[in-house]
Amino acid sequence: MAQITITLPDGAQRMYEAGITGGEVAADISKSLGKQAIACTLDGQFRDLSRPIENDAQLAIHTIKDEAEALELIRHDSAHIMARAVQEIWPDVKVTIGPVIANGWYYDFDREEPFTPEDLEAIEKKMRDIITLRDPVRTETWERARAIAHYEAANEPFKVELIDAIPEGEDLRMYWHGDWQDLCRGPHLAHTGQVPADAFKLTRVSGAYWRGDSKNKQLQRIYGVAFRTRQELKAHLLQVEEAAKRDHRRLAKEMDLFHLQEEAPGMVFWHPNGWSIYRGLEEYMRRRQIEDGYKEIRTPQVVDRKLWEASGHWDKYRENMFITEIDEEHANEKRTNALKPMNCPCHVQVYNQGLKSYRDLPLRLAEFGSCHRYEASGAMHGLMRVRGFVQDDGHIFCTQEQIQEECAKFIQLLSRVYKDLGFDEFKIKFSTRPDQRIGTDAEWDVTEGALESAIKSIGMDYEVDPGEGAFYGPKLDFKLTDAIGREWQCGTFQVDSQLPERLGAEYVGEDSDKHRPFMLHRAVLGSFERFIGILIENYAGKLPFWLAPRQVVVASIVSDADDFVNATVEMLRKQGIRAEADTRNEKINYKVREHSLGKVPVILAVGRQEVENGTVSMRRLGEKQSVVLPREDVLATLSNEALAPDQVAR
RNA sequence: GCUGCCGUGGCUCAGGGGUAGAGCACUCCAUUGGUAAUGGAGAGGUCGUGAGUUCAAAUCUCACCGGCAGCACCA
Numbered sequence: 001m002a003q004i005t006i007t008l009p010d011g012a013q014r015m016y017e018a019g020i021t022g023g024e025v026a027a028d029i030s031k032s033l034g035k036q037a038i039a040c041t042l043d044g045q046f047r048d049l050s051r052p053i054e055n056d057a058q059l060a061i062h063t064i065k066d067e068a069e070a071l072e073l074i075r076h077d078s079a080h081i082m083a084r085a086v087q088e089i090w091p092d093v094k095v096t097i098g099p100v101i102a103n104g105w106y107y108d109f110d111r112e113e114p115f116t117p118e119d120l121e122a123i124e125k126k127m128r129d130i131i132t133l134r135d136p137v138r139t140e141t142w143e144r145a146r147a148i149a150h151y152e153a154a155n156e157p158f159k160v161e162l163i164d165a166i167p168e169g170e171d172l173r174m175y176w177h178g179d180w181q182d183l184c185r186g187p188h189l190a191h192t193g194q195v196p197a198d199a200f201k202l203t204r205v206s207g208a209y210w211r212g213d214s215k216n217k218q219l220q221r222i223y224g225v226a227f228r229t230r231q232e233l234k235a236h237l238l239q240v241e242e243a244a245k246r247d248h249r250r251l252a253k254e255m256d257l258f259h260l261q262e263e264a265p266g267m268v269f270w271h272p273n274g275w276s277i278y279r280g281l282e283e284y285m286r287r288r289q290i291e292d293g294y295k296e297i298r299t300p301q302v303v304d305r306k307l308w309e310a311s312g313h314w315d316k317y318r319e320n321m322f323i324t325e326i327d328e329e330h331a332n333e334k335r336t337n338a339l340k341p342m343n344c345p346c347h348v349q350v351y352n353q354g355l356k357s358y359r360d361l362p363l364r365l366a367e368f369g370s371c372h373r374y375e376a377s378g379a380m381h382g383l384m385r386v387r388g389f390v391q392d393d394g395h396i397f398c399t400q401e402q403i404q405e406e407c408a409k410f411i412q413l414l415s416r417v418y419k420d421l422g423f424d425e426f427k428i429k430f431s432t433r434p435d436q437r438i439g440t441d442a443e444w445d446v447t448e449g450a451l452e453s454a455i456k457s458i459g460m461d462y463e464v465d466p467g468e469g470a471f472y473g474p475k476l477d478f479k480l481t482d483a484i485g486r487e488w489q490c491g492t493f494q495v496d497s498q499l500p501e502r503l504g505a506e507y508v509g510e511d512s513d514k515h516r517p518f519m520l521h522r523a524v525l526g527s528f529e530r531f532i533g534i535l536i537e538n539y540a541g542k543l544p545f546w547l548a549p550r551q552v553v554v555a556s557i558v559s560d561a562d563d564f565v566n567a568t569v570e571m572l573r574k575q576g577i578r579a580e581a582d583t584r585n586e587k588i589n590y591k592v593r594e595h596s597l598g599k600v601p602v603i604l605a606v607g608r609q610e611v612e613n614g615t616v617s618m619r620r621l622g623e624k625q626s627v628v629l630p631r632e633d634v635l636a637t638l639s640n641e642a643l644a645p646d647q648v649a650r
Numbered sequence: 651g652c653u654g655c656c657g658u659g660g661c662u663c664a665g666g667g668g669u670a671g672a673g674c675a676c677u678c679c680a681u682u683g684g685u686a687a688u689g690g691a692g693a694g695g696u697c698g699u700g701a702g703u704u705c706a707a708a709u710c711u712c713a714c715c716g717g718c719a720g721c722a723c724c725a
Contacts (some may be wrong), residue, residue, distance in 0.1 A: 114654055206720030207653030214722045218653055261715040376651050558682045561699055593686030607684055
């Protein structure tokens with residue numbers, strides 16, 4: 001037998017006979033390491049402990065203390081153990097795939113009857129039984145033909161399909177624990193007992209299409225979460241609960257912001273409080289854009305199909321459009337209209353009025369345009385995905401040479417806005433020419449080059465997403481990160497030469513010939529509805545003072561203070577602060593609790609002492625302490641705080 | 651759109667073939683209380699819509715509408 005040298009991470013070298021396994025090396029190093037070892041990394045490759053080592057190599061043994069590796073394996077093995085549990089309980093259920101995902105895993109099954117919550121409990125129990133067995137995991141490499149024959153005999157059609165999709169020449173690896181077998185890339189734990197029996201939980205079951213394609217059969221997907229310890233699992237479940245508390249749909253009820261009802265699915269009924277946030281945001285955006293040279297316009301919502309045919313929407317986007325027909329009794333001719341799903345064709349109409357000169361470019365048209373899209377019923381989600389929404393839309397008509405500067409200007413605007421709204425971090429995705437595209441390669445070189453050098457000139461990192469651009473041009477997408485680490489794609493910047501062409505936009509150049517302008521589609525927030533949803537969840541309802549719908553409640557402690565309270569509210573309102581009086585016959589505890597739950601940033605309590613001294617007792621949301629201050633001082637402080645970020649003197 | 655679950659007073663939810671329940675909110679009365687729920691009384695629902703089964707349907711069946719989770723979609 002040949003001798004090989006194994007080098008450990010600390011540099012120590014050990015000699016073994018070729019063919020020794022990682023597990024054996026671990027056991028040789030120490031008895032306890034042998035027990036604790038879960039997998040190894042051999043020359044940079046993450047592997048099973050049970051696989052033999054044939055040559056000199058660098059070897060690192062992993063235990064449950066190596067968080068990343070341990071979680072990966074625990075979740076992966078949990079998926080397999082769950083699949084085995086399911087097949088032990090229901091032998092005729094077909095298995096498919098079961099990858100590791102954030103916090104856990106899922107596994108897709110083909111079974112006629114749906115899994116019930118009781119089934120999930122039974123599966124969890126069976127999984128614990130399998131863990132208790134401490135079955136060793138073993139693995140073999142199989143010939144393709146043998147694997148196919150095996151799965152055909154076992155009547156597992158999905159596995160056969162998976163093997164067919166694996167490129168020729170790649171090893172097929174089989175894994176077993178107990179009698180249960182699965183095709184898998186691996187690696188896996190040393191035995192099933194290494195999955196902590198008290199740190200996983202099956203969370204839900206749902207439908208999922210085979211290979212993610214809605215034309216395929218729908219399978220049943222069971223999701224689970226798994227960690228190294230029970231504490232970690234509990235912490236995770238707690239965090240999920242905390243995230244649920246931020247749910248904007250729930251907060252909207254508590255704060256009385258808006259509602260949705262079935263007569264208008266996906267269309268928002270804004271209440272005074274919610275509309276106040278909306279207006280605050282819109283007015284802020286308006287000021288920011290005017291500052292940046294945009295001209296605001298307003299275009300129709302109901303537009304004849306002719307325009308949509310010309311723009312290409314009738315062909316490519318019709319199934320997402322609300323179509324209307326005018327009642328013939330009231331119209332001389334029958335016309336088919338559509339509610340606009342986008343503003344761009346209308347903006348070209350505005351551009352096209354009157355002859356444009358190169359001196360007019362860049363022309364920046366902005367519209368808080370109300371759009372309607374017929375979203376699939378299952379796609380709607382509170383404010384995040386609606387059928388009627390308003391975009392902070394804008395289209396910049398410009399020459400090729402101006403693209404770069406406009407892009408840089410836009411990114412500056414966007415980062416300023418995100419920062420003002422509390423999002424310091426965002427990512428840029430640069431999507432390049434797709435296979436299905438129009439325009440020449442030379443044109444794409446120009447637009448892609450302009451976009452890329454614009455980002456570079458700003459010095460920001462970005463990720464290239466090859467082939468993901470729009471059919472008419474490359475684009476940038478902007479993803480912000482919220483307070484709990486979630487990413488939301490909001491802003492977009494797209495270069496388009498197609499629509500100006502189709503809708504006949506032109507300008508007279510220096511050479512006095514007519515030219516086609518480029519059109520840049522851009523949005524910072526995306527839609528007001530969605531962005532407000534994001535804001536609410538980001539701040540957990542505790543919006544910054546300038547956006548808070550009810551900024552101040554002045555509450556009386558005794559009814560003798562009511563006049564003073566009302567006078568104070570009047571003064572606040574005169575300064576443009578959204579203030580309300582609470583002179584109800586309730587105790588101050590009750591009022592403080594109610595307005596705290598309602599996320600009012602400032603409560604001013606007034607009792608006898610305050611009336612006598614001309615002071616108010618100010619309590620800020622989230623603070624336990626209150627401070628007694630002269631009323632004038634509070635008025636001055638608050639009116640300063642009420643300024644939007646762009647109005648604050650620097 | 652697909653799969654599963656859900657739809658009971660303003661809100662959160664219990665109940666379940668035979669006069670509809672709770673807590674909170676609301677109204678009234680008492681209470682003037684110092685920073686996260688004062689006490690008492692009262693009012694409020696044809697149980698998502700439609701059809702079917704039944705002597706009898708909020709309850710069972712079917713269809714539809716809407717919501718929730720996930721999938722698909724989101725140029």
